[in-house]
Amino acid sequence: MNEKINVSILIIGAGPAGTAAALGAKEAGEDSILIIDRDTRAGGILNQCIHDGFGLMRYKRALSGPEYAQLDIDSCHKKNIPILTDTYVHTIIKGDDHFTIKAIATGRLYSIKAKAVILAMGCRERTAGAISLPGSRPAGIYTAGTAQRLLNMQNTLVGRSCVIVGSGDIGLIMARRMTLEGAKVQAVTELQSYPGGLDRNIRQCLDDFDIPLYLETGIVSVHGNDRVCGITIAPLRSDRTLDMKNSQYITCDTILLSVGLIPENELSRSLDIAIDPITQGPIVTGDLMTSCPGVFACGNVLQVHDIVDLVSEEAKRAGRTAVSFVSGAYADTKELFSIYAGEKIRYCVPQVITPSSTTTLSLRVTEPITDATISITNDATLIKKRRYSFTQPSEMIQIEISVPENLVGSLEVNCE
Amino acid sequence: MEQYDVLIIGAGVIGTSIARELSAYDLKTAVIEKEADVCFGISSRNSGVVHSGIHYAPGSLRALHAVRGNELFEELCSQLTVPYERIGKLTVAFEESQFPTLEKLYTQGVENGVPDLQIIDAKRMQELQPGVGGARALYSPSTGIVGPYELTIALAEHAHAHGVDFIFTEEVVSIKNRSDLYEIQTKKGSQISAKIIIDAAGLYSDSIAHLAGIDSPRIYPCRGEYYVLDKRLEDELQLLIYPVPGNHSSGLGIHLTNTVEGNILIGPSNDYIENKEDLSTTVQILARLREEGHELLPSLTSSDFIRSFAGLRPKLTPPEVGGFGDFIIEDHDRFILLIGIESPGLTASPSIAISIREMIANHIPLALKKDWDPSLTREERFLELPEDRQEQLIAEDPDYGSVVCRCEGITKAEVLQAVDRIMGPVTYIGIKLRCRAMMGRCQGGFCAPRIAEILKTERDITIDEQFYKGIESPMFEGLLREESPHE
Ligand SMILES: Cc1cc2nc3c(=O)[nH]c(=O)nc-3n(C[C@H](O)[C@H](O)[C@H](O)COP(=O)(O)OP(=O)(O)OC[C@H]3O[C@@H](n4cnc5c(N)ncnc54)[C@H](O)[C@@H]3O)c2cc1C
Numbered sequence: 001m002n003e004k005i006n007v008s009i010l011i012i013g014a015g016p017a018g019t020a021a022a023l024g025a026k027e028a029g030e031d032s033i034l035i036i037d038r039d040t041r042a043g044g045i046l047n048q049c050i051h052d053g054f055g056l057m058r059y060k061r062a063l064s065g066p067e068y069a070q071l072d073i074d075s076c077h078k079k080n081i082p083i084l085t086d087t088y089v090h091t092i093i094k095g096d097d098h099f100t101i102k103a104i105a106t107g108r109l110y111s112i113k114a115k116a117v118i119l120a121m122g123c124r125e126r127t128a129g130a131i132s133l134p135g136s137r138p139a140g141i142y143t144a145g146t147a148q149r150l151l152n153m154q155n156t157l158v159g160r161s162c163v164i165v166g167s168g169d170i171g172l173i174m175a176r177r178m179t180l181e182g183a184k185v186q187a188v189t190e191l192q193s194y195p196g197g198l199d200r201n202i203r204q205c206l207d208d209f210d211i212p213l214y215l216e217t218g219i220v221s222v223h224g225n226d227r228v229c230g231i232t233i234a235p236l237r238s239d240r241t242l243d244m245k246n247s248q249y250i251t252c253d254t255i256l257l258s259v260g261l262i263p264e265n266e267l268s269r270s271l272d273i274a275i276d277p278i279t280q281g282p283i284v285t286g287d288l289m290t291s292c293p294g295v296f297a298c299g300n301v302l303q304v305h306d307i308v309d310l311v312s313e314e315a316k317r318a319g320r321t322a323v324s325f326v327s328g329a330y331a332d333t334k335e336l337f338s339i340y341a342g343e344k345i346r347y348c349v350p351q352v353i354t355p356s357s358t359t360t361l362s363l364r365v366t367e368p369i370t371d372a373t374i375s376i377t378n379d380a381t382l383i384k385k386r387r388y389s390f391t392q393p394s395e396m397i398q399i400e401i402s403v404p405e406n407l408v409g410s411l412e413v414n415c416e
Numbered sequence: 417m418e419q420y421d422v423l424i425i426g427a428g429v430i431g432t433s434i435a436r437e438l439s440a441y442d443l444k445t446a447v448i449e450k451e452a453d454v455c456f457g458i459s460s461r462n463s464g465v466v467h468s469g470i471h472y473a474p475g476s477l478r479a480l481h482a483v484r485g486n487e488l489f490e491e492l493c494s495q496l497t498v499p500y501e502r503i504g505k506l507t508v509a510f511e512e513s514q515f516p517t518l519e520k521l522y523t524q525g526v527e528n529g530v531p532d533l534q535i536i537d538a539k540r541m542q543e544l545q546p547g548v549g550g551a552r553a554l555y556s557p558s559t560g561i562v563g564p565y566e567l568t569i570a571l572a573e574h575a576h577a578h579g580v581d582f583i584f585t586e587e588v589v590s591i592k593n594r595s596d597l598y599e600i601q602t603k604k605g606s607q608i609s610a611k612i613i614i615d616a617a618g619l620y621s622d623s624i625a626h627l628a629g630i631d632s633p634r635i636y637p638c639r640g641e642y643y644v645l646d647k648r649l650e651d652e653l654q655l656l657i658y659p660v661p662g663n664h665s666s667g668l669g670i671h672l673t674n675t676v677e678g679n680i681l682i683g684p685s686n687d688y689i690e691n692k693e694d695l696s697t698t699v700q701i702l703a704r705l706r707e708e709g710h711e712l713l714p715s716l717t718s719s720d721f722i723r724s725f726a727g728l729r730p731k732l733t734p735p736e737v738g739g740f741g742d743f744i745i746e747d748h749d750r751f752i753l754l755i756g757i758e759s760p761g762l763t764a765s766p767s768i769a770i771s772i773r774e775m776i777a778n779h780i781p782l783a784l785k786k787d788w789d790p791s792l793t794r795e796e797r798f799l800e801l802p803e804d805r806q807e808q809l810i811a812e813d814p815d816y817g818s819v820v821c822r823c824e825g826i827t828k829a830e831v832l833q834a835v836d837r838i839m840g841p842v843t844y845i846g847i848k849l850r851c852r853a854m855m856g857r858c859q860g861g862f863c864a865p866r867i868a869e870i871l872k873t874e875r876d877i878t879i880d881e882q883f884y885k886g887i888e889s890p891m892f893e894g895l896l897r898e899e900s901p902h903e
Contacts, residue, residue, distance in 0.1 A: 001810075002803070002807055038822060086818060088819035088822065088825075090799055090819075090825055104810070104816075104817045104827075105817045106814045106815065106818045106828075107810060107811075107814030107817050108817055109803065109806060109807060109810060109817070124857070124861060124862065125858070126719065127722055127857075128723070128859070129643070129644065129722040129723035130718060132697075132699075132703075132706065132721065132724060133724075134696065134697050134698050134699045134702055134724075135696045135697065136696045138885075139844075139884030139885070139890060143861045146860075146861045146862075149865050150865050150892070153865075154865055154869060155895055155896045155897060155899065156868065156879050156892050157892065157894060157896045158893060159892075159893050183893075221696060222696075225888075226884070226885065226886060226888035227884075242699065253893075269648065277717060
């Protein structure tokens with residue numbers, strides 16, 4: 001069966017970004033919206049995050065992941081926004097005034113025409129290959145998120161004794177979860193001199209369970225032919241090479257990798273959308289529009305977030321601006337100015353802005369900094385300045401700004 | 417005791433090529449393999465290049481079989497529906513001092529019978545591969561690329577469809593020559609006899625020969641490490657580009673290699689090691705490969721490295737000598753020894769199979785089967801089919817609509833077909849090599865849990881019975897809690 005559908009706004013991904021984008025579009029007056037997701041249920045990655053701590057900012061309550069996701073899914077249902085699950089978008093083609101989207105689902109093909117597309121596909125985990133994990137490749141090496149899904153959604157325990165490589169949030173959460181299920185978490189290792197995950201997760205997931213965190217530590221080799229039997233780790237010297245004299249072998253049957261996330265932009269690339277090499281998400285304007293007019297991006301496909309509340313907020317904005325695009329209120333003649341991530345700033349989203357607009361800048365610093373001052377300037381004019389007693393790369397900073405009418409060259413963000 | 421005319425030890429590309437060649441004749445043939453599946457040895461861990469034959473000394477077996485094998489590839493791959501492309505190769509000289517080596521390779525190639533060789537200048541090089549460095553190159557249009565495991569699996573399935581038995585997870589540990597029959601014993605205690613034994617055991621063909629009391633040279637494993645890059649970079653490389661080999665190198669130098677799937681490979685390195693099972697990649701080599709990769713492909717980012725792996729060359733030349741030995745292919749009183757089948761073994765495989773069949777004909781009269789059909793057809797990947805064909809298939813089997821592997825776009829129907837095609841025990845690697853699920857940029861992060869579920873619900877393979885590469889290799893610890901409702 002080949003079903004043809006016409007909509008104003010098609011949203012790809014029904015995680016917290018996709019559903020919030022739909023709600024944002026609906027609030028802005030759009031009725032013709034469709035959300036598509038390849039998983040069997042809406043909610044995205046939150047479905048496997050059964051721990052609490054979601055929604056502290058938005059609802060002032062600590063919800064579990066599925067609870068948080070369900071609130072927006074319920075709102076979509078109440079507002080008659082359809083969500084197609086178990087449906088996989090494989091192709092987007094740009095036409096003159098619309099996009100053609102091809103998708104497949106159990107027993108059917110879809111051909112969808114949309115005036116605007118919102119990308120909300122989330123991200124994937126970095127793999128053993130991406131971090132060049134040396135050694136053998138036996139059974140028992142999982143990314144932390146995969147192990148989390150198996151444990152929380154499929155009643156499957158991946159191993160009894162594990163080492164977690166990388167201190168990203170999912171790895172920290174899994175350290176606690178595996179311990180609670182009776183597995184022994186031997187250690188968490190991290191290349192950097194500071195952890196990759198949030199402070200509260202270090203305290204609640206490692207410290208509370210006496211799980212050692214080895215900072216500035218690298219992997220010498222994974223061992224085992226059939227199943228993992230151990231891992232050799234070594235501290236890094238100041239020149240970042242492995243100090244083999246102080247290496248140690250840890251016996252384990254499982255290795256979990258928590259070494260970062262990569263925004264899932266294969267569909268975006270097929271539309272030749274410009275990608276920021278640092279965020280690995282699309283380059284967007286203050287309105288969250290990508291370099292392909294009519295295509296918007298929000299949530300983890302745009303930039304990796306650490307707090308879902310901020311994803312929902314960003315996505316609502318993308319939903320609203322997509323509506324103004326569809327209703328033709330968009331002057332594409334507006335001049336664009338770039339934002340330059342300067343001193344100690346790793347990246348800044350959006351990467352381009354238009355004069356006389358307001359927008360929220362999301363950014364991260366390059367290293368932990370005490371008494372940080374972040375300033376946004378244009379030419380010699382200060383636009384905004386913010387102080388932080390302490391900040392580190394694992395915390396996304398958001399700053400709202402009003403872009404002045406007259407800009408000279410690019411905007412600059414610096415930290416000192 | 418099961419009795420065969422021919423018993424082939426080893427289900428790599430050499431063993432399966434011979435099996436398919438013999439399947440056309442009235443013979444009772446079996447392939448015995450210590451691992452759980454075909455292609456778990458060297459044959460899935462190489463560059464997948466169908467070499468032209470310029471590198472080998474005239475008159476050597478490597479030269480003979482590479483050139484004849486190369487000629488046979490096009491037809492073979494179209495018969496078996498295996499991905500193959502004749503993309504051509506440049507062997508590049510960067511400075512004048514290397515020009516004589518190019519000339520030598522050219523003359524050697526012509527003498528070996530390699531077709532269409534040309535020495536070309538920098539301008540012509542730029543036309544073939546914009547941006548390529550170097551001053552002069554030897555262009556060999558007949559060099560191709562093939563899917564090495566697709567080929568090995570197809571050869572085995574085709575042979576099996578024409579009556580060849582496959583015996584998995586059985587390691588040969590003893591071979592006795594009883595005048596006109598060889599008696600074989602396996603580690604698990606099975607006994608098999610055969611008139612003719614083919615030793616196609618790759619890295620272990622020396623030990624197999626020793627079991628039969630044959631004085632064979634020893635094999636030195638030599639490791640080649642690789643990186644696999646994201647398909648995003650597919651268009652960066654139009655054809656294969658190798659540097660001119662140095663004097664004593666025993667590999668062909670680290671380089672980029674296109675694969676039929678569109679992932680570029682960086683590698684292989686070249687290091688002698690002790691242990692024939694040691695497929696580890698190492699910190700030092702990976703760092704070197706990354707460095708060279710960034711040099712050769714400036715647009716490379718760290719997330720483009722999706723996997724690393726290593727393969728072992730079965731070398732006959734010891735570390736202190738290096739370089740290459742020739743293949744050894746000898747008939748010792750109905751025990752046919754194949755040893756030192758390193759590169760270009762994949763290229764040579766169809767040609768070697770013909771020679772082995774001719775050797776067998778010296779012992780057993782061979783009669784062609786009347787109903788032997790050289791072809792093995794296979795449906796293309798669902799997402800690559802035209803829409804009307806997709807509609808047709810999805811109406812027949814709704815599972816075609818359910819995408820399991822999002823990176824490679826592999827559907828549930830295709831995963832189940834892969835599971836059902838496996839001849840031995842079902843393993844994740846077996847599924848992966850047959851349908852590419854788990855082989856994409858997320859390396860199974862997304863689809864491995866889904867495949868676990870599919871195996872459980874659709875094929876009654878419980879979580880405890882799911883293996884990565886063999887029964888010693890459990891995927892999971894087990895169920896977290898009992899799932900029986902009756903407690
Ligand atoms: C790094 C690298 C790159 C290469 N690149 C190329 C290339 O680009 N082009 C090319 O043409 N060639 C290439 N080659 C060479 C090619 O891969 C090999 O020549 C070819 O795969 C050898 O196949 P095989 O069947 O002999 O060995 P294998 O595939 O190893 O098969 C031997 C089988 O025998 C089984 N076995 C062993 N002992 C026993 C036992 N006691 N009982 C039962 N079974 C047993 C093993 O498990 C194994 O499955 C490369 C090789 C390497 C290592």
